[in-house]
Amino acid sequence: MRKKIVAGNWKMNTLPAEGVALAQEVVAKRGEVCECVNFIVCPPFTHLAQVAEALKGSTVELGAQNCAAEAKGAYTGEVAASMIAALGCKYVILGHSERRQYYGETSETLNKKMEQAYANGLTPIYCVGENLEEREAGNHFAVCKAQIEEVVFNLTEEQFKNLVIAYEPVWAIGTGKTATAEQAQEIHAYIREVLASKFGAAAQECPILYGGSCKPSNAAEIFAKEDVDGGLIGGAALKAEDFIAIGKGFMA
Numbered sequence: 001m002r003k004k005i006v007a008g009n010w011k012m013n014t015l016p017a018e019g020v021a022l023a024q025e026v027v028a029k030r031g032e033v034c035e036c037v038n039f040i041v042c043p044p045f046t047h048l049a050q051v052a053e054a055l056k057g058s059t060v061e062l063g064a065q066n067c068a069a070e071a072k073g074a075y076t077g078e079v080a081a082s083m084i085a086a087l088g089c090k091y092v093i094l095g096h097s098e099r100r101q102y103y104g105e106t107s108e109t110l111n112k113k114m115e116q117a118y119a120n121g122l123t124p125i126y127c128v129g130e131n132l133e134e135r136e137a138g139n140h141f142a143v144c145k146a147q148i149e150e151v152v153f154n155l156t157e158e159q160f161k162n163l164v165i166a167y168e169p170v171w172a173i174g175t176g177k178t179a180t181a182e183q184a185q186e187i188h189a190y191i192r193e194v195l196a197s198k199f200g201a202a203a204q205e206c207p208i209l210y211g212g213s214c215k216p217s218n219a220a221e222i223f224a225k226e227d228v229d230g231g232l233i234g235g236a237a238l239k240a241e242d243f244i245a246i247g248k249g250f251m252a
């Protein structure tokens with residue numbers, strides 16, 4: 001049985017007090033959904049510590065949205081994996097399309113970030129996905145394959161056992177356009193095949209999340225697909241009610 005995960009990527013939203021209030025509300029409503037669904041929230045760096053405090057005693061877990069490629073030292077403005085781990089993070093989102101697109105993250109940088117994550121006991125949520133042009137040209141399979149081969153294939157078998165993948169088509173992020181459940185299943189199954197070509201049976205255990213305008217009204221249909229193990233949620237994760245309702249998609 002693969003882990004079922006609903007992870008909230010808050011992106012650059014919420015001030016500390018708002019983030020704490022949101023986390024408290026998620027904790028309060030979490031009981032409405034089966035314990036078999038794992039909830040993760042990923043606030044901005046600035047209030048990881050306060051949100052960690054708000055999550056204490058609950059089963060809602062904490063993640064960060066990024067980490068530095070280096071361990072420590074003269075890297076002004078960067079935040080090390082050891083720092084976010086010390087604040088109570090269990091996960092770190094890496095390779096989000098917004099970081100690839102706006103901050104020039106390449107596979108080379110991501111390989112280093114993955115190493116840092118594992119060296120500090122964090123589970124990476126590694127994001128892959130094509131843009132609209134690539135989808136329209138039918139290149140989505142090749143794009144996702146390359147993003148996996150160039151980074152995930154460098155992991156050891158041990159590391160791979162502690163990995164979450166998120167498929168996020170760029171054209172569906174924040175656009176209100178969602179991949180259909182069939183489109184999601186098709187590429188999730190393909191991603192699993194690519195993973196299996198390197199890691200064999202262990203690929204069956206790797207959670208693959210869908211991300212891109214996932215909301216309460218479409219979560220159940222998408223999560224019902226065999227190779228979709230949950231969601232990485234942006235906008236809808238900023239409302240506790242919607243975030244939890246997405247988790248209920250597993251129970252529909």
Ligand code: 13P
Nearest residue numbers: 009173174212213234235
């Ligand atoms: P939206 O749910 O806002 O489309 O964002 C998805 C996403 O990028 C999560 O990482």
